[in-house]
Amino acid sequence: MNNRIFFSALQESDYERRHFDAGAIIMEAGERPDYICYILEGEAELRLGAQGQTRFKKSAGSLYGETEAVLGMLLEGNLIVTSPDGLAAAMIPVAILRKAMGRTPPLTRELLRIQAARIITNAKIASYGGKA
Secondary structure, eight states: HHHHHHTTTTTTGGGGEEEEEEEEEEEESSSSSEEEEEEESSSSEEEEEESSOOEEETTOOEEEEEHHHTTOOOEEEEEEEEEEOEEEEEEEHHHHHHHHHHTOOOHHHHHHHHHHHHHHHHHHHHHSSOOO
């Protein structure tokens, strides 16, 4: 999926631009996402697993929280700023996603949920050594 297309479909009033300092936790595992994070500038690391042992690099154009928001789940990992100069992000309220999903045909919504569940399953497999 091209996340830039997703972001370009938003109005400026649909999100809040925020700056996070190096080392800041943008989104924390176990919380219910109120926002979807779209990274505008800088880098972050998504840490999954009990000890944060599985790590994914996130940079400009990356999203986090959208999968959990689609499924109504708690966040699976911590998103931590790794750029020395911090990170700029568009924080998109989950309500914007829900509103858009409400206008989507039921079959498309279900396919989106299936795909989101696959993403979560694959992340769990990666972070727990092959066991979902």
